[in-house]
Amino acid sequence: MLLEKLCNSSAPSGYEGDTRNLIKDELKKMDIDFCIDKMGNVLAKKENNQTLKIMIAAHMDEVGLIITSYNSDGTLKFSVLGNIDKSSLPCKVVLIGKNKIKGVIGLKPIHLQSKEDRNRSVSLDDLCIDIGAESEKQARKVVDLGDFVVFNIAFEKFSDNMVKSKALNDRIGCAVLLEILKENYDCDLYVSFNVQENIGERGAFGSVYNVKPDIFILVDTICSDNLIDMNYASDCLEIEKGIIIPFKAGISIFDRETVKYIRNVAEKENIQYQKIAGTKCDGQSIAAEVTGQGTKAAAVLIPCRYMNSAVSMCNLDDYYNVIKLLRKYLESF
Known part of the structure; x- marks a missing residue:
């Protein structure tokens, strides 16, 4: 189709x-x-x-994301391309750049969050993309600054006439x-x-x-x-x-x-x-x-x-x- x-x-x-x-x-x-x-x-x-x-x-x-910097632990910081609800981003699977490097948008798990963490809105500063790299050096080998990011959601038809994508x-x-x-x-x-x-x-x-x-x-x-x-x-x-x-x-x-x-x-x-x-x-x-x-x-x-x-x-x-x-x-x- x-x-x-x-x-x-x-x-x-x-x-x-x-x-x-x-x-x-x-x-x-x-x-x-x-x-x-x-x-x-x-x-x-x-x-x-x-x-x-x-x-x-x-x-x-x-709408998508763009890689803006590296963290020392190998995770990636990003900004948004378009008007995205930032609270919807945590734990989404993404694809980075033309090589479609897979990553997960990470947020501190709920059982590690303080009461203050749980009561405030999610900001981009709280989030990073985890590609499984162990260091900044390793992340730099596969992802460049300015690489685009899209959500890894495939097109699918469900019910008689509805599609999700x-x-x-x-x-x-x-x-x-x-x-x-x-x-x-x-x-x-x-x-x-x-x-x-x-x-x-x-x-x-x-x-x-x-x-x-x-x-x-x-x-x-x-x-x-x-x-x-x-x-x-x-x-x-x-x-x-x-x-x-x-x-x-x-x-x-x-x-x-x-x-x-x-x-x-x-x-x-x-x-x-x-x-x-x-x-x-x-x-x-x-x-x-x-x-x-x-x-x-x-x-x-x-x-x-x-x-x-x-x-x-x-x-x-x-x-x-x-x-x-x-x-x-x-x-x-």
């Missing part, structure tokens, strides 16, 4: 090469014209000499985009696989500026609110209740007519979506509004449980419905 291959690739922010190579191989198989800009974004295009330019975007990067944010969006490119449409279609979304949406600014599309559609995940044992509001974002097509995201106000048009396509095709007015985070859509010179923006989002942690969950029905929705939307031109 294409989604599985993408999720199992290693590409934290700033180190997207592994996923980028997978996407390049898929585009070559489909004989689709593409280029890679100076930032590392992959921009595929299917031009039909039309006046309407539509851009659909997702991001390749996942690292990096579903936003490899599921990348998989959608590759499926979209398998069809032809009566518009100039630009599909952008962007870098460094988790550290400031940096890649999207470059790709939008280069294309200057008339319409920009973001395909991404959004954190599901309905977690176990949580009281949640009636307007929360729920997994297994359909995709999200919002009118706003953070400080981004989407083009109302474009959003209504996409929602109408969903209703016509009996695609379930949640009627949420807005979401908290703007994500890459802010790039279209800042650099797009009047670009009309919209977003189609897939609910994701435990997003930006070591492992997250998505519903495959949402994945297939986003593919169907965007194909029907593009066919309508």
Whole structure:
């Protein structure tokens, strides 16, 4: 499964090469014209000499870690790449660098912690990565400063339509985009696989500026609110209740007519979506509004449980419905 291959690739922010190579191989198989800009974004295009330019975007990067120093006992200090809940890091198995050196994020065991230790929040200073090295010298032989770190969590399907994996944010969006490119449409279609979304949406600014599309559609995940044992509001974002097509995201106000048009396509095709007015985070859509010179923006989002942690969950029905929705939307031109 294409989604599985993408999720199992290693590409934290700033180190997207592994996923980028997978996407390049898929585009070559489909004989689709593409280029890679100076930032590392992959921009595929299917031009039909039309006046309407539509851009659909997702991001390749996942949250991860970066090695910053060595301890004398052979363990490694690190910092985060992206917005990660630090309390979720202890005892996770990780892979370091291109050689995929295995390690475990260590924390003082509970039976050795003082009362003060147990009552305070976990910080990066409390954590280190243990690779089994016996000294700093031994650790230096296999791990370099600046090596990236990803979680060692494999893609897996469970129940009828749920999947768990690292990096579903936003490899599921990348998989959608590759499926979209398998069809032809009566518009100039630009599909952008962007870098460094988790550290400031940096890649999207470059790709939008280069294309200057008339319409920009973001395909991404959004954190599901309905977690176990949580009281949640009636307007929360729920997994297994359909995709999200919002009118706003953070400080981004989407083009109302474009959003209504996409929602109408969903209703016509009996695609379930949640009627949420807005979401908290703007994500890459802010790039279209800042650099797009009047670009009309919209977003189609897939609910994701435990997003930006070591492992997250998505519903495959949402994945297939986003593919169907965007194909029907593009066919309508």
